[in-house]
Amino acid sequence: MDFRIIKTVIGREYATRVKKKSFLVTTFIVPVLFAAMMVVIFLIMGNTKERKQNVAVIDQSGIVLSHFSDTDRLTFEDFSFANPDSVKTHLADYGKDVLVVISPLDTAAKSVSVSAYSTSPVGVEFSSRVASCVDDAVEEYRVRQYGIDNLTQIMEDVRSDVSVKEYTIGEDGKESISESGIYMLVSMLLGIVIWMFIMMFGSQVMSSVIEEKNSRVVEVLISSVKAVDLMFGKIIGVALVALTQFLLWIVLTVVLTSAASAIMGKDVLSKFSSDPDVVAQTMGVSPSQLESMGIQPGTLELADSTAAADAAAMAQAQEGELSMILGTLANIPWTRLIISFLIYFILGYLLYASLYAAIGSAVENVGDAQQLQLPVTIPLMVAYFIILMAFQNPDSGIVVWGSMIPFTSPIVMLARIPYGVPFWQLSVSIALLFITFIGCAWVSAKIYKAGILVFGKKSTFKDIWKWLRMK
Amino acid sequence: MSNIIECRNVCKYFGEKTALDSVSIDVPEGKIFGLLGPNGAGKTTLIRIINRISIPNSGEVFFNGHQITQSDVEKIGYLPEERGLYRKMEVGDQAMYLAQLKGMSAADAKAALKEWFIRFGIQDWWKKKVEELSKGMAQKVQFITTVVHKPSLMILDEPFSGFDPVNAELIRKEILRLKEEGSTIILSTHNMESVEELCDNIALINKSRLVITGGVNQIRHDLGNNNIELVYTSESAVESAEGLFDVLSDENNAGRHTAVLSLKEGTSSNDALSALLTTGVSINSFKELIPRMNDIFIKLVTEEA
Numbered sequence: 174m175d176f177r178i179i180k181t182v183i184g185r186e187y188a189t190r191v192k193k194k195s196f197l198v199t200t201f202i203v204p205v206l207f208a209a210m211m212v213v214i215f216l217i218m219g220n221t222k223e224r225k226q227n228v229a230v231i232d233q234s235g236i237v238l239s240h241f242s243d244t245d246r247l248t249f250e251d252f253s254f255a256n257p258d259s260v261k262t263h264l265a266d267y268g269k270d271v272l273v274v275i276s277p278l279d280t281a282a283k284s285v286s287v288s289a290y291s292t293s294p295v296g297v298e299f300s301s302r303v304a305s306c307v308d309d310a311v312e313e314y315r316v317r318q319y320g321i322d323n324l325t326q327i328m329e330d331v332r333s334d335v336s337v338k339e340y341t342i343g344e345d346g347k348e349s350i351s352e353s354g355i356y357m358l359v360s361m362l363l364g365i366v367i368w369m370f371i372m373m374f375g376s377q378v379m380s381s382v383i384e385e386k387n388s389r390v391v392e393v394l395i396s397s398v399k400a401v402d403l404m405f406g407k408i409i410g411v412a413l414v415a416l417t418q419f420l421l422w423i424v425l426t427v428v429l430t431s432a433a434s435a436i437m438g439k440d441v442l443s444k445f446s447s448d449p450d451v452v453a454q455t456m457g458v459s460p461s462q463l464e465s466m467g468i469q470p471g472t473l474e475l476a477d478s479t480a481a482a483d484a485a486a487m488a489q490a491q492e493g494e495l496s497m498i499l500g501t502l503a504n505i506p507w508t509r510l511i512i513s514f515l516i517y518f519i520l521g522y523l524l525y526a527s528l529y530a531a532i533g534s535a536v537e538n539v540g541d542a543q544q545l546q547l548p549v550t551i552p553l554m555v556a557y558f559i560i561l562m563a564f565q566n567p568d569s570g571i572v573v574w575g576s577m578i579p580f581t582s583p584i585v586m587l588a589r590i591p592y593g594v595p596f597w598q599l600s601v602s603i604a605l606l607f608i609t610f611i612g613c614a615w616v617s618a619k620i621y622k623a624g625i626l627v628f629g630k631k632s633t634f635k636d637i638w639k640w641l642r643m644k
Numbered sequence: 645m646s647n648i649i650e651c652r653n654v655c656k657y658f659g660e661k662t663a664l665d666s667v668s669i670d671v672p673e674g675k676i677f678g679l680l681g682p683n684g685a686g687k688t689t690l691i692r693i694i695n696r697i698s699i700p701n702s703g704e705v706f707f708n709g710h711q712i713t714q715s716d717v718e719k720i721g722y723l724p725e726e727r728g729l730y731r732k733m734e735v736g737d738q739a740m741y742l743a744q745l746k747g748m749s750a751a752d753a754k755a756a757l758k759e760w761f762i763r764f765g766i767q768d769w770w771k772k773k774v775e776e777l778s779k780g781m782a783q784k785v786q787f788i789t790t791v792v793h794k795p796s797l798m799i800l801d802e803p804f805s806g807f808d809p810v811n812a813e814l815i816r817k818e819i820l821r822l823k824e825e826g827s828t829i830i831l832s833t834h835n836m837e838s839v840e841e842l843c844d845n846i847a848l849i850n851k852s853r854l855v856i857t858g859g860v861n862q863i864r865h866d867l868g869n870n871n872i873e874l875v876y877t878s879e880s881a882v883e884s885a886e887g888l889f890d891v892l893s894d895e896n897n898a899g900r901h902t903a904v905l906s907l908k909e910g911t912s913s914n915d916a917l918s919a920l921l922t923t924g925v926s927i928n929s930f931k932e933l934i935p936r937m938n939d940i941f942i943k944l945v946t947e948e949a
Contacts, residue, residue: 181744389728396695396722397745
């Protein structure tokens with residue numbers, strides 16, 4: 174290895190990319206775009222909330238109607254006088270969206286059956302609301318059949334409304350309030366961000382190898398640089414571009430949020446429930462916390478605001494709700510997270526980038542790479558599906574195995590980390606990943622050395638196998 | 645005179661296929677060395693081995709007397725047959741990059757490149773992107789990047805292809821100037837006229853084997869068929885002399901004949917001449933016919949087949 178030459182290669186790979194317009198655009202537009210996207214999401218959410226469904230109810234049982242009460246989105250009206258068939262066909266004329274028909278009481282089964290008619294799908298919220306109202310009515314009817322005195326009073330007493338507060342027990346035995354939703358969001362973010370970055374920058378290495386081969390500049394290059402040096406120079410150069418982009422995103426977001434907080438004033442949190450837009454800009458994490466997260470802040474901003482949106486949706490959210498979210502965020506092991514993110518990103522990227530480089534060396538244009546790419550894209554897809562599972566059940570077997578097996582571990586482990594991972598699992602996973610990287614780099618270098626000199630034919634897996642066995 | 649490159653029994657196989665079969669050549673320092681051969685003969689493979697782009701399966705390559713190492717490639721400049729530059733990169737940046745890969749410092753590279761750009765009259769291309777250049781323009785840039793680090797050995801594969809006659813002449817002069825300055829040049833080309841004009845020595849490779857190597861003049865003499873062009877004046881044509889020579893052709897232009905004689909094995913020109921004198925024809929000229937490189941190439945390559 175000639176480090177002076179590798180440095181020259183890294184320098185070119187880095188400079189040409191960072192100078193590109195597309196790099197500047199992504200770096201500066203992405204955080205702004207995320208902000209804009211959030212505004213759009215809020216607008217859409219706001220609009221859908223406004224739209225109410227008008228429901229006509231024909232209650233032939235006589236026991237249910239009193240249990241229907243209007244909500245934000247549903248207005249019920251008694252249509253029991255009308256003929257179901259004629260209402261059904263003239264829903265719009267009556268100014269109704271849905272017709273609910275409750276059958277006459279079946280005294281043997283002590284139950285009713287319910288049918289809903291509408292011109293467009295009614296949605297889950299509607300069905301669950303109607304179902305729970307009807308359930309209440311039927312329950313009450315059945316209880317009444319026992320003929321107990323003071324029933325209403327008893328029912329009032331019996332009815333309960335328990336909410337679950339979750340605590341996570343730390344290693345020091347300290348209990349802290351947690352909110353599994355927040356963990357899920359952070360985990361989802363980390364998994365997807367690292368997946369995206371490995372994919373994006375890995376395939377950048379591939380297309381850059383293909384470009385050199387396609388333009389034939391590679392023959393001049395390897396008359397000065399050893400093929401392996403060229404390959405690693407390229408991989409490291411692109412990695413530095415990725416890290417630069419991270420850093421700029423963090424700085425940019427910190428600057429944006431600080432500016433926003435300064436404009437909005439300190440007491441912005443107290444306006445929390447009244448204005449979702451204010452929440453969007455300032456919610457959740459303070460700039461210093463954001464900085465300490467050290468991860469792609471553009472996306473993070475989205476997550477925070479999604480969390481905020483969730484909270485905002487609980488319209489009259491108490492201050493306690495918010496402090497719980499903040500408490501959960503503060504409770505996440507950020508330092509460990511950042512270090513793990515960097516380790517897994519770097520190792521995962523190196524592993525995949527070296528494979529992508531080998532694939533790139535075997536073809537002359539991007540189209541031909543499709544088939545050869547499969548062995549690399551399949552584990553990435555598998556990892557993606559495993560993280561989807563990790564959000565629901567971070568300790569299930571497939572997730573734990575996925576976080577150990579090197580090809581999926583960078584992505585899956587990151588998704589697991591917010592939930593807490595035993596130290597030994599982390600160490601084993603990182604060690605395995607590192608060993609696999611060394612092996613893959615060696616194999617890739619061999620393929621690359623032979624591949625970049627083969628022109629004018631579409632290489633197959635058979636050719637690659639041949640190159641591997643070549644001395 | 646020492647050899648800058650010596651290849652000893654270089655063999656290269658690609659799987660079952662033999663690309664080079666025990667090829668040995670000597671490239672003398674300060675000369676222009678022609679590497680000839682039909683397409684697919686193994687020239688590019690040999691060039692890549694000298695460049696250390698690929699490693700021979702057996703045999704050795706010596707550079708200035710020692711076994712060639714990776715650090716020697718900084719003293720080699722290579723212009724491959726398939727030209728290529730980064731399309732999206734600016735000409736200046738690109739030339740700087742390639743020069744630095746050959747071990748030049750940024751400052752040296754810039755100074756040397758500016759000088760070459762002025763010599764080729766292309767100063768105002770520095771900030772242009774390669775994709776904005778025509779093919780011929782890009783070739784000029786590539787030629788500069790091949791020679792800018794003052795390599796002691798330059799390997800030029802078809803250096804004239806793609807150039808118009810004016811620019812081809814420019815390149816030809818530059819090659820001769822570089823030779824004057826002491827560089828050695830390995831020239832691989834199918835253009836036999838430029839071989840005759842430029843090369844001091846050649847090697848001809850066919851079907852992975854070295855067919856012939858040596859000085860151009862020597863080879864042309866050696867491979868002459870011992871043919872003589874005879875111009876004489878006579879009423880009748882000269883006839884083949886038993887055991888001495890055959891008359892291959894005779895062209896009569898109003899009593900002035902131009903004939904080609906093929907001397908038999910063991911016949912010297914003097915023998916032939918004294919035999920001719922006895923026939924009483926009046927001899928105007930008698931000269932050895934030196935074959936063109938083109939004919940030698942065709943003859944050697946087709947004989948092999």
